[in-house]
Amino acid sequence: MKTLVWVEHDGSAVKDATLAAVTAASKLGEVHLLVAGEGVDGVARAASEIAGVGKVHVADNAAFAYNLPENVAPLVAELMASHDAFVAPATTTGKNIAPRVAALLDVMQISDILSVEGPKSFTRPIYAGNAIATVESSDAKLVLTVRGTAFEKAATSGGSGVVEAVSAGGDAGISSFVGAEIAKSERPELTSAKVIVSGGRALGSSEKYEEVIVPLADKLGAALGASRAAVDAGYVPNDYQVGQTGKIVAPEVYFAIGISGAIQHLAGMKDSKTIVAINKDEDAPIFQVADLGLVADLFSAVPELTAKI
């Protein structure tokens, strides 16, 4: 089987989520890559060095500069004439483009795969990971998105892919990029952070969130999260929310501080490698999933932890 993997990049480097998609694709067959963008020679070179890569299709065109799906999806659909599976990382870019490609190919996409079980069968989370479905496609071609935390990252060196320019596609003329505000803080993104410190309603106010949660996150170089209760109470903005209707995260270490552990929240973080819970209620459901639990008053325990770690 010939796979075509979408290379997510920032114009100069290949993003990590791509490397997990390459690993998933390599379980299906030959791995070809697609680098689309403007002035992407450097990215194409880096992509060709990813271990196990065959051809690297490079579509260098101003129309592809901002990953506008109206322009990019027809390009991918055209390349799919000579490939059997389109594989994209389940990032906001991958999720934006892949279903548009799938519908153009009249294929039912399989989203967010966790494992490859056979040539056409996969596991994927449903109900925010509260259940795992094993599914099998009957379509002639596959369109998949890959959960980055579920696959090892392919090595970024040792490959010898052959770079090939693609001239297909252009501007569909129905959409344009206006601007972006990408957070420039030192803090990692919530969805790709290795460590996350989350606070819940027990904090009582946004001042306490600042005073107790932020210093620990600063010390650990962690991303900041919150429960829905804390967001609804206005302690932090909406985009901090971890949970079924917020962000689904799977860091190496997740600190749940003053979070009781509602189903809604657990659905968003229970795939974390290690969960640390600090809560003064020893019966809080969060302790049923925590690897390390500390029954203590967070207002004294967390500053002490911040000082000692």
Place this chain on the structure above:
Amino acid sequence: MKILVPVKRVLDYNVKPRVKADGTGVDLANVKMSMNPFDEIAVEEAIRLKEKGVATEIVAVSVGPAKAQETLRTALAMGADRAILVQTDDEVEPLAIAKILKAIADAETPGLVILGKQAIDGDNNQTGQMLAALTGWAQGTFASAVQVEGDHVNVTREVDGGLETVKLKLPAIVTTDLRLNEPRYASLPNIMKAKSKPLDTKTPADYGVDTSPRVKTLRVSEPPVRSAGVKVADVDELVAKLKAMGVHS
């Protein structure tokens, strides 16, 4: 401008899903069902655009069982003007739903279709993008702000690491993210009024769409259970355990 808002009836987000013992799916018998939370946000956004004078009519659509009428009545009580139920007891995949919505869009010629970015049951996150492909319209997914200006709409999107704004030619597809708005509750008088708003019932066959599944679910299982953790006595022990794992500043 008319706005089309597809809505889905799903397991309420506060109910813990239980996997059926025979591994065929999640048990939906005798549990609370509600409108998909992202779809509520879509309905709310459409109503706000109507209140601003941008939209003139809001048509809610649901593809699902007879009981999805309740979900459509909720949309009508919130402020949608009329509803279409495409009734089927089969589980319909996003691709087939997108095909049904494409046929409805052809007939209704909306200026905007606003959908939830994903349903919290299947978590597919596909229908809006697929509908955009089938109609050939532009798409603004994971929206946190929607601004209609003349023959265009500016959509601010929640992307990994921040926000991005795109300008789309109308008609266009928008899918909602959490930050777009806070949906209103329907008032009792509006719930009563919604009962007399028009609701058409159709079938997938009326739109010539084959809904047979392309992806077969072989089994549904519980996720791996986390092994029971340990309680530490104090902060010192916690720090020692974390340092042993390599977690420190």
